[in-house]
Amino acid sequence: MSCLVPIMQHPEALNKSLIENSAITLGRLACVCPELVAPHMEHFMQPWCIALSMIRDDIEKEDAFRGLCALVRTNPSGALSSLVYMCNAIASWHEIRSEELHNAVCQVLHGYKQMLVNGAWEQCMSALEPQVKNKLSKYQV
Structure with a gap:
């Protein structure tokens, strides 16, 4: 993680493939040991979601999103400040072919909808572009 997170935090002068591969690797790491990655989410969620949204639909993107879902299940509050970025990343999919992953993403979104009360969910949704919504x-x- 100590090598992957800085790549996503400062992608400006870096190769696009390096950023994508780092995002995928972080997702795979999160998938196998979410309890180790989840406490650090607030340090990388925003740039990670931006990187994930740039990846084409394929098995590697599926792996990365499985990790994302595992992290959110482990530490939902760790991604709250990056929820708009996460929604953008989710909307970057043309189609999630895996039913299991589609259901996991659905659970993540519904979990936040239930968690954010008193207009907070609606406020988050209003910050999204119409095509993302x-x-x-x-x-x-």
């Missing part, structure tokens, strides 16, 4: 509608949120 439209793509998220397939998750019934």
